[in-house]
Amino acid sequence: MHLKLVLEYDGGRYAGWQFQPGQPTVEGELRRALGELPLELGTLVAAGRTDAGTHAEGQVVSLSVEGGIPAERLTGALNAHLPPDVAVLECSEAPESFHARYSARSRRYRYRYLDRPARPALWRGRCWHLPAGLDAAAMDGAAARLVGRHDWTTYCTAQPERDVVRALISARVERRPPFVELEVVGEGFLRGMVRGIAAALAEVGQGRRQAGWPLEILEARDRALAAQTAPAAGLTLVEVTYG
Amino acid sequence: MHLKLVLEYDGGRYAGWQFQPGQPTVEGELRRALGELPLELGTLVAAGRTDAGTHAEGQVVSLSVEGGIPAERLTGALNAHLPPDVAVLECSEAPESFHARYSARSRRYRYRYLDRPARPALWRGRCWHLPAGLDAAAMDGAAARLVGRHDWTTYCTAQPERDVVRALISARVERRPPFVELEVVGEGFLRGMVRGIAAALAEVGQGRRQAGWPLEILEARDRALAAQTAPAAGLTLVEVTYG
Secondary structure, eight states, X not given: OEEEEEEEEOGGGSSOSSOOTTSOOHHHHHHHHHHTSSEEEEEEEESOOOOTTOEEEEEEEEEEEEESOOHHHHHHHHHHHSOTTEEEXXXXXXXXXXXXXXXXXXXXXXXEEEESSSOOSTTTTSSEEESSOOOHHHHHHHHHTTOEEEEOGGGXXXXXXXXXXXXXXXXXXXXXXXXXXXEEEESOOOTTHHHHHHHXXXXXXXXXXXXXXXXXXXXXXXXXXXXXXXXXXXXXXXXXXXX | OEEEEEEEEOGGGSSOSSOXXXXXXXXXXXXXXHHTSSEEEEXXXXXXXXXXXXXXXXXXXXXXXXXXXXXHHHHHHHHHHSOTTEEEEEEEEOOTTOOTTTTEEEEEEEEEEEOSSSOOSTTTTSSEEOSSOOOHHHHHHHHHTTOEEEEOGGGOSOOOSSOOEEEEEEEEEEEEXXXXXXXXXXSOOOTTHHHHXXXXXXXXXXXSSOTTHHHHHHHHTOGGGSOOOOOGGGEEEEEEEEO
């Protein structure tokens, strides 16, 4: 049986999605929970390998299993075995050809900035705290210029992939109290890319750079020009869509 | 010097606002942090004595201090000594007559329901999970009928106060994904009152009671008729206003 799972998690205490021996990872927790059920696990692939501290409201996983549990009962069975900070939202049968990563048409991420003098208490671990106020309109203008198909060399932390060209479908910044929120939709994102964009836009929002600067460094294709990476805690994988 | 503080906290690990020896409380943490500073603390009063597990985005505290720190530096100094789940948002000088509780003109609370089959992961401890879908429009209609000055005997868990008459200024229910949110504004709220209203509205939202039922039991002034109290985790003290 081939399955599609949708997962929500608080990435705060994890070393990221991807399984690493001896480290708490979301994939590790999911594999452990699957191991508690009377089934045989085949392949397991996630749409996005989220970093340590990054959250998900709609991570998608494709997996193959052999065995006893119907798809409609798997959600409850897995949630009973997963830790409180990870939950399966949906589980459905999928065609054999469904691959969470390669079949994905787009991914949507949200980045949250908290721009106020006082540090977060309720939202600790869920945002990037910037003590000075941000100019959300300037950030939105800068974000809009990044939309399109580009070589993202400047914005990614490492390039194990040869191909660093990706289409950014939309990028919006809006004030949604208490946060300023960046929402990006793209075909796919390279490692560190959303956090790289978030950091560059923060430079604009703080008035340290002009609205044209994020595009300018993008076009220069030089990692050395980039702003530091924005903290993982502000980032959430919101949704993955399929054709 | 007489001061007004505005506080944010995650009530998850606290036995409530009010100081209790040997228990973690938000008031206890604030008194401990004040004790680390070179000042002498007089009276300290909060606008609302939130229950164990209840959160605040805008709890207000009035206090008198003698000593060395100007009000504008107190926010930073206190935040350096408070635990990560409590933060001072603002600190300002106030007239001697300012009393966080008695000077308050209104209080605004938010109650969050998460109505979906899967338990929360990202929002655990921040909402009431109800596996079945809620009819937010029916809840909103029922909430509107409760607005006005009433004897709230049915809705409060205990009445140390003799006077259980309070004016509910507004009560709205709206779907704000992933939540259904109740927002109430009132002159003041009795112990358990918001959670009592939240529970009664959940009965309507789940189709177990008609929209007129919450008002009907209110008018009967009989605690025995009430729905069970809604969990504290869903409740946040959002704002307190002053004349």
